[in-house]
Amino acid sequence: MSAVLEVRGLSARIAGQQVVEDVAFDVAAQGVTALLGRNGVGKSSTIKALLGILERTGEVVFDGTRIDRMLTHRIVQRGIAYVPEDREVFGSLTVAENLRLAERDGTHRDAVARLFPELDERAAQQAGTLSGGQQQMVSLARALMNDNRLLLVDEPTKGLAPRIVGDVTRALRDAAERTPMLLVEQNLQVVRDLAHTVVVLSGGRVVHTGPAAEFLDSPLVHRHLGVAGAEEAA
Amino acid sequence: MSTLLLLLITGVGLGALYFLVASGLSLIYGLMGVLNFAHGSFLTLAGFLGWEVGRRVGDGTWGGLLAGMLVGLVVGALVAAVTELVFIRRLYQRHIEQVLVTVGLGLATVALFEGIWGTDPIRIAKPAWLGGTTDVLGASVPNDRWLLIGAAAVVLGLIVLFLRATPYGLVIRAGVENRTMVTALGIDVRRAFTVVFAIGGAAAGLGGVLASVYYGQVSAHQGTSLLIYAFIVTVIGGLGSLAGAAVASVLVAVIQQLANFYLGGTGDLAVVLALAAVLLVRPRGLLGKAAAR
Numbered sequence: 001m002s003a004v005l006e007v008r009g010l011s012a013r014i015a016g017q018q019v020v021e022d023v024a025f026d027v028a029a030q031g032v033t034a035l036l037g038r039n040g041v042g043k044s045s046t047i048k049a050l051l052g053i054l055e056r057t058g059e060v061v062f063d064g065t066r067i068d069r070m071l072t073h074r075i076v077q078r079g080i081a082y083v084p085e086d087r088e089v090f091g092s093l094t095v096a097e098n099l100r101l102a103e104r105d106g107t108h109r110d111a112v113a114r115l116f117p118e119l120d121e122r123a124a125q126q127a128g129t130l131s132g133g134q135q136q137m138v139s140l141a142r143a144l145m146n147d148n149r150l151l152l153v154d155e156p157t158k159g160l161a162p163r164i165v166g167d168v169t170r171a172l173r174d175a176a177e178r179t180p181m182l183l184v185e186q187n188l189q190v191v192r193d194l195a196h197t198v199v200v201l202s203g204g205r206v207v208h209t210g211p212a213a214e215f216l217d218s219p220l221v222h223r224h225l226g227v228a229g230a231e232e233a234a
Numbered sequence: 235m236s237t238l239l240l241l242l243i244t245g246v247g248l249g250a251l252y253f254l255v256a257s258g259l260s261l262i263y264g265l266m267g268v269l270n271f272a273h274g275s276f277l278t279l280a281g282f283l284g285w286e287v288g289r290r291v292g293d294g295t296w297g298g299l300l301a302g303m304l305v306g307l308v309v310g311a312l313v314a315a316v317t318e319l320v321f322i323r324r325l326y327q328r329h330i331e332q333v334l335v336t337v338g339l340g341l342a343t344v345a346l347f348e349g350i351w352g353t354d355p356i357r358i359a360k361p362a363w364l365g366g367t368t369d370v371l372g373a374s375v376p377n378d379r380w381l382l383i384g385a386a387a388v389v390l391g392l393i394v395l396f397l398r399a400t401p402y403g404l405v406i407r408a409g410v411e412n413r414t415m416v417t418a419l420g421i422d423v424r425r426a427f428t429v430v431f432a433i434g435g436a437a438a439g440l441g442g443v444l445a446s447v448y449y450g451q452v453s454a455h456q457g458t459s460l461l462i463y464a465f466i467v468t469v470i471g472g473l474g475s476l477a478g479a480a481v482a483s484v485l486v487a488v489i490q491q492l493a494n495f496y497l498g499g500t501g502d503l504a505v506v507l508a509l510a511a512v513l514l515v516r517p518r519g520l521l522g523k524a525a526a527r
C-alpha cells in the first residue's frame with residue numbers, strides 16, 4: 001500500500017532529553033495505522049515532532065513534500081489535522097468559538113454536527129465546563145469538520161466511559177473511510193477494530209512494524225506493551 | 235470627606251494612565267510570553283510626536299490636543315507593530331533573547347530621545363479647561379482627570395469589543411490560553427502577535443500624550459517611569475488578564491495617592507508593599523490564570 005506520510009530518522013528532544021530517537025515508519029494512504037507502545041515511550045512526542053510542535057530533526061515527507069522544516073500552522077494548512085492527547089479545548093471559549101476557530105474549509109461541518117448533536121445544544125457553553133467526553137467531542141469535531149488529507153489522533157478514548165468509547169470509535173471509523181489516520185491508542189480493542197497496521201515504539205525507537213491483527217494475536221503484544229497486553233486477554 | 239473623595243477620583247485618574255500602559259503589556263505577555271521593556275519608549279515617542287504635531291495645529295487648544303492624541307495612537311500602533319515585526323518576530327519562542335532585545339531598545343531609544351529633544355523636561359500648554367477644577371461634593375477635582383478616565387474607559391471598551399467580536403480577537407483569546415494549539419489548528423498566531431503589539435502600542439501612545447497633559451510636560455524619561463508602575467500593575471492584576479490590569483491600575487493608583495497623603499509621602503513604598511503582598515498571597519495576581527503555553 002502506498003504511504004501518505006513517510007518518516008525517516010526522526011528525532012526530537014525535550015529539555016535536552018532525547019524522547020524520539022531515529023524513528024522511521026510509514027502511514028498508509030488508506031485506513032488506520034496505529035502507533036503503539038508503553039506509557040512514556042514517546043508516542044505523543046512523535047506526533048508533536050511530525051507537526052513541528054516539538055523541535056525535530058530528520059525527514060518527514062507528506063504527499064511528496066518535505067514538511068520537516070515547516071512551521072506547525074503551515075503543516076496543518078496542508079491538510080493534517082491533530083487531535084491532541086489531552087483534548088486541549090480552549091476552556092475559556094464557548095463550544096461554538098472552539099469550532100469556529102478550527103474551521104479551515106468546514107467541508108464536513110454538517111456531518112460533524114449530526115455526529116455530535118450535543119455540541120449544537122451546548123454551543124454557548126464554555127468548553128472548560130464540559131465533561132471529559134464532551135470535550136473530546138469538541139476536540140474531534142475541530143479536526144473532522146475540515147477536508148483533511150491526514151489525521152493525527154492521540155489517545156482519543158483515554159478516560160472515557162465505555163459507551164462514549166463506542167461513539168468515538170464509530171466516529172473515527174467513519175473519518176478513516178475517507179482520510180488516512182495515524183492513531184495512538186492504549187485500548188487494544190479499539191486498535192483491533194480500526195487499525196490495519198501497527199508501528200510499535202519502545203524507548204523512543206520503532207521496535208516492530210506489521211499487520212495489526214497478527215501483532216495483536218502474537219506474544220509480541222505482551223513483550224512490547226506489557227500491562228496493556230493483559231487488557232487484551234480480558 | 236472631600237479630601238478622601240478628591241484622592242479617590244485623582245487616584246482613578248492616575249490609574250487610568252497606568253491602565254493605558256499596562257493593558258498592552260498584559261496582552262502582549264498573555265499571548266506571547268514577552269515582557270516588553272520597550273513599551274515605555276512607544277509611550278515616550280508618541281508623547282513627543284503628539285506634542286510636536288499638537289502645538290503646530292494649535293498650542294494649548296482642544297484641536298491641538300485632539301490632533302496630538304490621534305498622532306499618539308497612530309505612532310504608538312505603528313512603532314509597536316514594527317518593533318514586533320523587525321525585532322521580536324525573529325526571536326520567535328526565544329523568550330530570554332526577546333526580553334534582552336526589548337530592554338536594549340528601551341535604553342537606546344531613551345538616549346535617542348534625549349539626543350533629539352534634550353535631557354530636560356519640556357513644559358507644555360494644554361486647553362484652559364483642563365487646568366481648572368470641577369467641584370464634586372466639595373472636592374475640587376482637576377479636570378484633566380476626567381479626560382484620563384474617559385479615555386481609558388473608551389480604550390478598555392474598544393479592546394474588550396475587539397477581543398469579543400472579531401476573528402482576531404478570537405485568535406488572541408485562544409492564544410492567551412494555549413498558543414501551541416492555535417497553531418495546531420492551522421492558524422498563524424504570529425499575525426495575532428503583530429495585532430496585539432499594535433493595539434498595546436496604540437493604547438500606550440495615547441497614554442503618552444495624556445501623560446504629558448497630566449504632568450504638564452514631556453520628557454525622554456516619561457515612559458520609563460510609567461513603565462515601572464505599569465509592570466507592577468500587570469503583575470498585581472495577573473499577567474495576561476485585561477480585567478486584572480484594569481482593576482489593579484485603579485487599586486495601585488488609589489493606594490499610592492492615599493499613602494502619599496495620609497502616610498507622609500510613602501506612596502511608592504505602599505505600592506511595592508502591595509505588590510509583595512499579592513505575590514505572597516496570590517502569586518499569579520488578582521485575576522491571573524495559569525501561565526500560557
Ligand SMILES: Nc1ncnc2c1ncn2[C@@H]1O[C@H](COP(=O)(O)OP(=O)(O)OP(=O)(O)O)[C@@H](O)[C@H]1O
Nearest residue numbers: 014015019037038039040041042043044045046085
Ligand atoms: N514537557 C516535558 N518535559 C520533560 N519531559 C517530558 C515532557 N513531555 C514528555 N516528556 C518525556 O518524554 C517522554 C515521552 O513522552 P510522551 O508523552 O511522548 O510519551 P507517550 O508515549 O505519549 O506516553 P503516554 O502513553 O503516557 O501518553 C517521557 O519519558 C516523558 O516523561
Ligand SMILES: [Mg+2]
Nearest residue numbers: 043044045085
Ligand atoms: Mg502520549
